[in-house]
Amino acid sequence: MEQFLTFGIVGLSTAAIYAVIGSGLVLTYVTTGVFNFAHGAAGMLAAFCYWQFTVGWGWPVPAALALVLLVLAPSFGLAVERVLMRPVQRLGEAERLVMTVALLSGAIAAARWIWNPDLPRPLSVFLADKQPFHLGPATLTWHQAITMTVAVAVAAGLWFLLNRTRTGAEMRATVDDRALVRLTGADPVRASRVAWILGTQLAAIGGILIAPTVALDAAQLSLLIVSAYTAAVFGRLRSLPLTFAGAVVVGCMESYLAGYLPQNPYLPGLRLAAPALLLFLALLLFRHPGLRHRDRRLVQVPAPSLRGTAVFAASTVMAGVVLATVLDEADLVSYGPVFSLGIVALSYVPLAGYAGQISLCQLSMAGIGAVVWGHLGAHGELWALAAAIAVSGAAGALIAVPALRFSGVYLALGTAAVTVVLDRWVFTLPAFHLFGLRISFFDQGSVDMSGPDLFGLRLDSAADLTVLAAVCLGLASLAVAWLRRGGFGRRLIALRDSEAAYATLGGNLLVTKVAVFALSSGIAGLGGALYGMQQRAVTAEQFNLVAGLPIFLVAVIGGLGAVGDGLFAGTAYLGPNALTGVASWTQNIVTVLPALAGMGLGHSPEGIVARLRRQWEPLGRDPAALPALLGALALGWVLRLTGAVDGWTFLLGSLAAGFALRAWAAARQAPTAEADVPVEWWGVRRPWRPEDGEVLTRATAGR
Amino acid sequence: MNALLELRAVRAAHEGITVLHGVDLSVGPGQVVALLGPNGAGKTTTLHVAAGLHPPRSGQLLLGGRDMTGVDPRDLARAGVCLIPEGRGVFPNLSVRDNLLMMTFTGRTRQEIEEVAYARFPVLGKRPGQAAGTLSGGEQQMLALARGLATDPAVLLLDELSMGLAPLVVSRLYEQVAEIARQGVAVLVVEQFAAAVLGIADHAAVLVRGRIERQGRPDGGLRDELSALYLGSSA
Numbered sequence: 001m002e003q004f005l006t007f008g009i010v011g012l013s014t015a016a017i018y019a020v021i022g023s024g025l026v027l028t029y030v031t032t033g034v035f036n037f038a039h040g041a042a043g044m045l046a047a048f049c050y051w052q053f054t055v056g057w058g059w060p061v062p063a064a065l066a067l068v069l070l071v072l073a074p075s076f077g078l079a080v081e082r083v084l085m086r087p088v089q090r091l092g093e094a095e096r097l098v099m100t101v102a103l104l105s106g107a108i109a110a111a112r113w114i115w116n117p118d119l120p121r122p123l124s125v126f127l128a129d130k131q132p133f134h135l136g137p138a139t140l141t142w143h144q145a146i147t148m149t150v151a152v153a154v155a156a157g158l159w160f161l162l163n164r165t166r167t168g169a170e171m172r173a174t175v176d177d178r179a180l181v182r183l184t185g186a187d188p189v190r191a192s193r194v195a196w197i198l199g200t201q202l203a204a205i206g207g208i209l210i211a212p213t214v215a216l217d218a219a220q221l222s223l224l225i226v227s228a229y230t231a232a233v234f235g236r237l238r239s240l241p242l243t244f245a246g247a248v249v250v251g252c253m254e255s256y257l258a259g260y261l262p263q264n265p266y267l268p269g270l271r272l273a274a275p276a277l278l279l280f281l282a283l284l285l286f287r288h289p290g291l292r293h294r295d296r297r298l299v300q301v302p303a304p305s306l307r308g309t310a311v312f313a314a315s316t317v318m319a320g321v322v323l324a325t326v327l328d329e330a331d332l333v334s335y336g337p338v339f340s341l342g343i344v345a346l347s348y349v350p351l352a353g354y355a356g357q358i359s360l361c362q363l364s365m366a367g368i369g370a371v372v373w374g375h376l377g378a379h380g381e382l383w384a385l386a387a388a389i390a391v392s393g394a395a396g397a398l399i400a401v402p403a404l405r406f407s408g409v410y411l412a413l414g415t416a417a418v419t420v421v422l423d424r425w426v427f428t429l430p431a432f433h434l435f436g437l438r439i440s441f442f443d444q445g446s447v448d449m450s451g452p453d454l455f456g457l458r459l460d461s462a463a464d465l466t467v468l469a470a471v472c473l474g475l476a477s478l479a480v481a482w483l484r485r486g487g488f489g490r491r492l493i494a495l496r497d498s499e500a501a502y503a504t505l506g507g508n509l510l511v512t513k514v515a516v517f518a519l520s521s522g523i524a525g526l527g528g529a530l531y532g533m534q535q536r537a538v539t540a541e542q543f544n545l546v547a548g549l550p551i552f553l554v555a556v557i558g559g560l561g562a563v564g565d566g567l568f569a570g571t572a573y574l575g576p577n578a579l580t581g582v583a584s585w586t587q588n589i590v591t592v593l594p595a596l597a598g599m600g601l602g603h604s605p606e607g608i609v610a611r612l613r614r615q616w617e618p619l620g621r622d623p624a625a626l627p628a629l630l631g632a633l634a635l636g637w638v639l640r641l642t643g644a645v646d647g648w649t650f651l652l653g654s655l656a657a658g659f660a661l662r663a664w665a666a667a668r669q670a671p672t673a674e675a676d677v678p679v680e681w682w683g684v685r686r687p688w689r690p691e692d693g694e695v696l697t698r699a700t701a702g703r
Numbered sequence: 704m705n706a707l708l709e710l711r712a713v714r715a716a717h718e719g720i721t722v723l724h725g726v727d728l729s730v731g732p733g734q735v736v737a738l739l740g741p742n743g744a745g746k747t748t749t750l751h752v753a754a755g756l757h758p759p760r761s762g763q764l765l766l767g768g769r770d771m772t773g774v775d776p777r778d779l780a781r782a783g784v785c786l787i788p789e790g791r792g793v794f795p796n797l798s799v800r801d802n803l804l805m806m807t808f809t810g811r812t813r814q815e816i817e818e819v820a821y822a823r824f825p826v827l828g829k830r831p832g833q834a835a836g837t838l839s840g841g842e843q844q845m846l847a848l849a850r851g852l853a854t855d856p857a858v859l860l861l862d863e864l865s866m867g868l869a870p871l872v873v874s875r876l877y878e879q880v881a882e883i884a885r886q887g888v889a890v891l892v893v894e895q896f897a898a899a900v901l902g903i904a905d906h907a908a909v910l911v912r913g914r915i916e917r918q919g920r921p922d923g924g925l926r927d928e929l930s931a932l933y934l935g936s937s938a
Binding site for chain 2: 030166169170172173175176177179180181182183184185186187684
């Protein structure tokens, strides 16, 4: 009984922290309409700063607390509002979500950069020197008591602010209709600022309270938030009392699982994954009416021509061949995955770009593909590659069924929960037997991989595998373009634009969603298998949530609607690593890059691939410049192969030739482009000229 | 006549395309002016210019004789301009009571506003805790109109009050509008459903392709011209 009580107290004090963090989430959601994935990351940064001040520099606790909570957290909140959120305010929910994911990814990378993750950073609890006191039969430490008191105070204060003050009403009204807020004499920008400041402060309080009881680790602290998400989802992201109830359920469950879960090799992961599992269940059980929104702007999805895509696919293969011949074995292991991870990124295009389903579990699907290949294709059997695609496709279909109930931010949450369950529990399981079938994942370590046997041709060198991955990426891009132009692609876009309209037109939501999840998971599985082959051996960590976020971000920046996104994302994700080869100090900058680029999304919502396409199109059409470019590239390649020039000269020379010829082609085609402005746009898209009036009069006089 | 709201030679554009080509309009205290015209004539833009939501390219916005061109909509609202926008001018996720709380910016307390609103629209008083987005269309419009009643505006701008509502509800809403005007408020109404508003309007202006084509008393001649305009035959 005493033990039960002790675990209960521990659970309740954890619950108090989750409640503080969860109510911060609810606050930001109801007052800004943003589900802040980076909420935990803000708490994590606050905990690190607090450690730096108190332990690192030895400041007194009250000074450190005041600086973190009253200066740093508000400034961070203000910066987030100004730099990240305001540019995407007019865009859709997905863009705002991406911003917070970028912030999460960036905060983790930045914390690892500033605070070396290999050093332990113990943080003592509050009033550690005071004796625990007794409350009835229970014993509480002062830290626990403080935590619970803070939680109750936060709850009461927030409830009063949101429900009983005009400031609270203004903050909630700002989410509904910013224009109308101004018409009622309030300032929407001020309301958003207050919301972000308060939200960040709550995250900081939570981070500082929880840091002493767990290890001070960037990723772990940021993802502790999964438990707080669960609490917030209990409150349907709106109700503070229900969020508190949810926090108590999660906190006590974690504590009792730690105390009473039987010891065996299958279950320790379950304890770590339990909050995510509960999050998924809570998402399934409660109905989630989204906020009633008015503004929704959807990005156009281009329909690429098959001929253009074929040219693109051929260039992808060519790029693979060039890379494979130019780079040495070690470099190919680092840069070869441009193509395999490109396939993983391409899997976002049908799912998120066409069907509008934001899934954060694509890299886990790639992990499943890799594991299947590792176990079944140990001797390079080609059918095992098909099996890898099929198994990950089936896993994707399995996720799609419950996902039918989610949309928007809830789907992102649900798939994030799936990823956490997979990488904390399922991927760590030892081998087991199910219905006579031996199922094993990463064998609690790493899985060795080998290349495939292509009809007697064993592809095993890094060069072979890079070309294989490039060919697969080319074919997959072509397949996705073909999909876009076909009936299924149109159905997916209809589904994205309006699920209700799609269903009333006779579309079957379940079938379509399952199909698109299966398809894109299959593509991701293929990418994962190829990635594994290139890496020779894979571990579960390579496929976890934190590893998957940068790939997602880069894919979003590229533009989820564009077929060229796969190659772009692979290149943009791995390409900057070349910098670290030249100067190793850039390593940390490179890890922060995807997040920084993601934050720039607000300025280019249609994606970079679309912009690149516009810029390079004149070159592709030019009868003189294109052969010149191909010739220059071929010449450079030959020079490189014969050893006349080194890799850097080849790369920079090719880029210089490309840009020079692009400018030349654009200049050659510029005059003809202007004549195409339709008559009704004269004076709007191009300046009105004196002779235009004459032209119009003549044209209409004959009627 | 001393105009409360006056637009002088207002020109306005949407993304480079000019939609208002010099609009002159004035509304005196207690006067109801109907701004009529076909789709895309620039009626809503005119109201947005008057409420400060859309800064004009040139021309002036005068409020009680003072130049208010380019003033923030927030400050215009505090100065007594009340725009009930097209669609429902309510915050859908806020309860009825919180929507009324948002109307306290002119200094009245929430209790006073609740009294006024519930007295005029008893149905709102029966469900103060309900989210406004779940009210019926007519009830939402009543809640929106309560802002015109409870904040003591000098100028009331109404955009398509009748949109999506039953004729009976529309005529009851316009009775309230007439009541507001009787207290000395200058009312400018944009309406597609001309018959509904011409009954209470003192003055009507017809806006076609960004220009006021005709204005005057809403008599038979103007009605004939209007129907010709809507039905497309050349008068």
